[in-house]
Amino acid sequence: MTALTLSTSSPATTRVDAIVIGVAKGSGDSGTPVVAPGAETVDKALGGRLAAVLETLGATGGEGEITKLPAPDKLKAPLVLAVGLGAAPAAGEAYDPETLRRAAGAAARALAGTAKAAFALPVADGVESVAAVGEGVLLGAYAYTAYRGADGAAGNGQKAGAKGAKAAKGGRKGARDDARAPLAEAALLGAKPRDKAHKAAVERAAVLAEEVARARDLINMPPNDLYPASFAAQAQAAAKEHGLKIEVLDEKALVKGGYGGIMGVGQGSHHAPRLVRLSYTHAKAKKTLALVGKGITYDSGGISLKPPGHNETMKCDMSGAAAVFAAVVAAARLKLPVNVTGWLALAENMPSGGALRPGDVLTMYSGKTVEVLNTDAEGRLVLADALTRAGEESPDAIVNVATLTGAMVMALGNSTFGIMSNDEAFRTQVHETAQEAGELSWPMPLPPGLRKGLDSTIADISNMGERMGGGLTAGLFLQEFVSEGTPWAHLDIAGPAFNESAPSGYTPKGGTGSSVRTLLRLAERTASGELG
Structure with missing residues (x-):
């Protein structure tokens, strides 16, 4: 799982492999994208020309759009990654949390194989924005590689229980050489490490992402390794x-x-x-x-x-x-x-x-009988x-x-x-x-009129309507x-x-x-x- 930290450092002075910034769609006919809050120092390092450079590279600010550019000398990071946020919110309003969550996820996916990145997305609006970016980064950085490479957990079912447990617990190990590892570490810039609410939001995001990853690992596991007893x-x-x-x-x-x-x-x-x-x-x-x-x-x-x-x-x-x-x-x-x-x-x-055959009748735990039609x-x-x-x-x-x-x-x-x-x-x-x-x-x-279709001629109810x-x-x-x-x-x-x-x-x-x-x-x- 990607390590997530909070930082008040400036994007200009943060030593990472990449700086992630947000860019929104411009208004009017110009089509020039708008640099989102959080990227001011990056814009300054480019002499105020960040939006123009992004436009030259084809960026529009559309949701999830990824644009990479070499960082200027004034930044400590070698790469700037701009992720599209879609339409900018009205004056005085914050970006929708789901917009931030998806943008952070898209950026995290695009940075697979990167050791460390700093996310300078708009989080100044408070805890909800910090939580959304944190969740997006961690959910987006997910990868399932348990069955790739000699160290993976792929098996032929002979030892499926043990192999399945290994795959679910360590589902991101043993990748092939050509499979890039997920982003290893992410810093959320603009968040406050000493703020209890910000810290709690990131801690919750980490637990949530780890448990979503647990569910994803189980779903991705092949059925020769995941069956009722091994799931249990x-x-x-x-x-x-x-x-x-x-x-x-x-x-x-x-x-x-x-x-x-x-x-x-x-x-x-x-x-x-x-x-x-x-x-x-x-x-x-x-x-x-x-x-x-x-x-x-x-x-x-x-x-x-x-x-x-x-x-x-x-x-x-x-x-x-x-x-x-x-x-x-x-x-x-x-x-x-x-x-x-x-x-x-x-x-x-x-x-x-x-x-089980079509036409069989089952007696359920409730005592009701069900005619199985399908x-x-x-x-x-x-x-x-x-x-x-x-x-x-x-x-x-x-x-x-x-x-x-x-x-x-x-x-x-x-x-x-x-x-x-x-x-x-x-x-x-x-x-x-x-x-x-x-x-x-x-x-x-749940239209009551559809209930009649479940009537059975021989049992209390049928399983098809x-x-x-x-x-x-x-x-x-x-x-x-x-x-x-x-x-x-x-x-x-x-x-x-x-x-x-x-x-x-x-x-x-x-x-x-x-x-x-x-x-x-x-x-x-x-x-x-x-x-x-």
Whole structure:
């Protein structure tokens, strides 16, 4: 992880490999970019011609645009990197935190292979700006190189548990010679090392980024090394390290306990399923938040096999469980005065002679029976058992996270997750929380009229409804397993969980760690009494 420090030094006197400055779009027809606050000494070193030089090099100030130029002799650094901030804010207003977060992330990615850089972005507006730049730098500097080179953790499954643990814990070691290491050290110029609020903001940013990296590492890990038992082992190691309580139900305990959904999904694989309960408690906590994550470590679709072209990224179907895992650990590391319980519903969905079949009926942990019409609608089955179990502990709210439906991707695209809830006020609060955290989301309805499509002729409910509005129907199915009177929200992160496009801002290619920031911010707001 990139080392992050605060500094009041001037960009002109800071000895680093690169100085990062911000540049905004110019107004009017000239197109000349505008140098952002924080870069005044760099501009002075160029005789006030920094904007003109950047324009000559083709810079426009567009969001995420990277322009590099040799530093003038008056600077101690050899390189100046200008990152685009988009439109400048109105007079007297600060840059939006997410704009700063993305710009810092883009700059950090562009500086891969660099030992030390100083970020002179606009942070004079206060703690929120310092936190955003810090988060952006650390999130943008992420790289997953565990399976590159002789020292990497790649294996053939013979020692997958040990190799998988090594890959997740040290996922940025053993890179090939041609793979550049992430930025090693970053100094935030303009921030105040002795300011308690600034220091706390950077410390939080470091914990958050490390836990997002934990989720990303798990998502990126190949399924021959990450399966239910090895995932559970990683949770056990983290629980021991951070003082969390953990309970792991193996296949025998799941059968004995009547967890028909989890066992049904996992019965086709030689990797048996698991249900993990990971909990953090605080002596001064007044509220309890339950988080439930879908953890399908590989989803072939089962007997309802996915079509060609849809299997290659299905290792990411455990992204919800990874996010929940990371959020619980982050809450513990930050010592938040709230109780947080994470439920990881882990299974591998495979076709075999013993696999779940379309037409089978499962008896769920709740006692309800479910007719399985499509074995590729498996995530809702494992979540249903975990939601029922989580509700037995009477938490103040339940939030589940899942890469649940392609329909949600069709509705909201690849960057935005949907939020459904049995409580409109709670849905609004979760949406506002995601906005605060800098994650794109959108509130979605649970139309009662779609519920009839889930009716079964032989069981209490079926796992498939109408094709149109499939993402909403999935939410209605889950709602059937939520304890009455408990505020509940369902986050369908199928779009943003795994980035198959080019990296941008602080978002890498591959696993993104989507919703970790939202869940942590939700825990913080619950701890402060803002929710409920």
